Amino acid sequence: MAGDTRERLVRVARDLIHDSSFAQVSVEDICKEAGVHRGSLYHFFPSKERLGLAVLDANWAMMSALLDEAFGAEAPPLERIDRFVRGFGGMIVLMRERMGSTPDCPIGGLSAELSGHSAEMRAHATRILDAWAAHFSGAVREAQARGEVDTRLDPEETALRILAYLQGTALLARTYDRPELVEHARGGVRALLGTSL
Amino acid sequence: MAGDTRERLVRVARDLIHDSSFAQVSVEDICKEAGVHRGSLYHFFPSKERLGLAVLDANWAMMSALLDEAFGAEAPPLERIDRFVRGFGGMIVLMRERMGSTPDCPIGGLSAELSGHSAEMRAHATRILDAWAAHFSGAVREAQARGEVDTRLDPEETALRILAYLQGTALLARTYDRPELVEHARGGVRALLGTSL
DNA sequence: CTTCCACTTGACTGATCAGTCAACACCGTC
DNA sequence: GACGGTGTTGACTGATCAGTCAAGTGGAAG
Numbered sequence: 001m002a003g004d005t006r007e008r009l010v011r012v013a014r015d016l017i018h019d020s021s022f023a024q025v026s027v028e029d030i031c032k033e034a035g036v037h038r039g040s041l042y043h044f045f046p047s048k049e050r051l052g053l054a055v056l057d058a059n060w061a062m063m064s065a066l067l068d069e070a071f072g073a074e075a076p077p078l079e080r081i082d083r084f085v086r087g088f089g090g091m092i093v094l095m096r097e098r099m100g101s102t103p104d105c106p107i108g109g110l111s112a113e114l115s116g117h118s119a120e121m122r123a124h125a126t127r128i129l130d131a132w133a134a135h136f137s138g139a140v141r142e143a144q145a146r147g148e149v150d151t152r153l154d155p156e157e158t159a160l161r162i163l164a165y166l167q168g169t170a171l172l173a174r175t176y177d178r179p180e181l182v183e184h185a186r187g188g189v190r191a192l193l194g195t196s197l
Numbered sequence: 198m199a200g201d202t203r204e205r206l207v208r209v210a211r212d213l214i215h216d217s218s219f220a221q222v223s224v225e226d227i228c229k230e231a232g233v234h235r236g237s238l239y240h241f242f243p244s245k246e247r248l249g250l251a252v253l254d255a256n257w258a259m260m261s262a263l264l265d266e267a268f269g270a271e272a273p274p275l276e277r278i279d280r281f282v283r284g285f286g287g288m289i290v291l292m293r294e295r296m297g298s299t300p301d302c303p304i305g306g307l308s309a310e311l312s313g314h315s316a317e318m319r320a321h322a323t324r325i326l327d328a329w330a331a332h333f334s335g336a337v338r339e340a341q342a343r344g345e346v347d348t349r350l351d352p353e354e355t356a357l358r359i360l361a362y363l364q365g366t367a368l369l370a371r372t373y374d375r376p377e378l379v380e381h382a383r384g385g386v387r388a389l390l391g392t393s394l
Numbered sequence: 395c396t397t398c399c400a401c402t403t404g405a406c407t408g409a410t411c412a413g414t415c416a417a418c419a420c421c422g423t424c
Numbered sequence: 425g426a427c428g429g430t431g432t433t434g435a436c437t438g439a440t441c442a443g444t445c446a447a448g449t450g451g452a453a454g
Contacts, residue, residue, distance in 0.1 A: 021313065023220035024220055024313070101313075104309070108365075108369075108372075111372050112301070112306075116217050116221070126373055160378070161362070161388070164366040164385070165365055165385070165389075167368050169358075169365070172326070172364065174309060175305075175319065175323060175326065176326070188361070188389060193388075
């Protein structure tokens with residue numbers, strides 16, 4: 001029971017947020033679900049907004065693990081991108097199974113919502129998105145060096161396109177409640193790279 | 198002053214929602230901005246949710262006009278898609294200028310938020326998204342018949358990819374506050390179609 | 395002139411919201 | 425066994441929320 005209260009709050013908050021949205025989840029909802037009293041939450045977080053930021057960071061840690069696993073592999077760059085997209089789709093499917101409804105992208109959805117609160121939040125969100133896109137642009141550059149991707153493609157622009165496509169796919173998957181859309185995103189990503197699958 | 202109260206409420210609600218989100222805009226905010234008393238709003242709308250639906254419909258009307266203008270033109274199918282993407286980007290840029298911050302996609306963002314409220318809302322949102330995608334799939338099919346697009350591409354899947362890419366681009370544009378991302382979306386759409394620009 | 399109805403008014407309800415606070419419990423340390 | 429820091433408690437504040445309602449207003453129709 002010692003020390004894990006903060007962790008539990010973040011975990012519960014994440015689940016509740018992904019099931020609806022940051023705005024629609026109240027501090028009381030989170031506390032009740034976590035079995036914690038309101039004052040306790042404010043011992044760890046100065047505001048609900050900061051708790052949201054902690055959730056975003058936790059999501060980014062999860063996404064980073066996925067990225068490291070895929071991009072750290074000993075594999076050609078295009079296959080590393082494929083691996084990540086598969087992992088991303090698997091994560092969405094898993095979350096859907098755990099919560100009964102298809103979630104948004106854990107990064108994009110929350111980022112978009114929090115970045116409307118303050119400039120500081122937006123800066124934080126863009127930093128995360130930049131770090132994410134950097135994995136893609138690095139792989140694109142490498143694939144170009146290997147002659148697998150057209151060198152006329154700008155790596156940064158292409159990376160942003162892939163990111164946008166994944167975000168949009170997650171958004172549609174949520175609205176349609178069809179998590180498999182994200183699972184099948186590899187084809188679209190390959191099309192953006194100009195390489196047949 | 199007669200008859201336009203309902204219209205004004207929808208217009209004001211739309212602006213406020215695009216500037217933040219449906220959840221963060223209160224009924225009082227809308228009424229104050231529209232110069233209308235709370236009871237009056239509830240004369241026209243049975244709930245805030247229904248007002249949100251009216252806003253979504255108004256946005257769809259606007260988007261439909263854009264679609265009709267682009268896809269009704271006497272032009273080859275790929276150019277019609279280009280025209281729409283240009284129009285879409287122009288709309289986002291215009292909204293950004295009018296409101297001081299980059300909005301979400303008027304359809305996708307609100308749809309995603311409302312569809313979490315009830316199954317009825319989600320059905321409404323998906324119907325709109327389907328109608329939108331149908332414009333793309335029709336053009337893809339036509340381009341395939343003209344030999345301009347690889348016939349191995351599934352028109353419906355490709356249409357959904359384009360839609361997802363546009364939604365995601367709008368989402369990134371909002372988070373980065375860079376509306377020009379949407380203006381430059383044509384290249385990405387063309388990549389998804391497997392055709393050079 | 396009267397009836398009628400679409401529309402407006404603004405005060406009201408009860409719920410819920412984020413956030414505060416002083417008191418308290420449990421710890422290892424000295 | 426006194427101390428101090430790390431957490432916990434639960435009642436509290438004041439604001440804000442969506443939605444209600446009975447009493448109006450004004451104009452068109454009869």
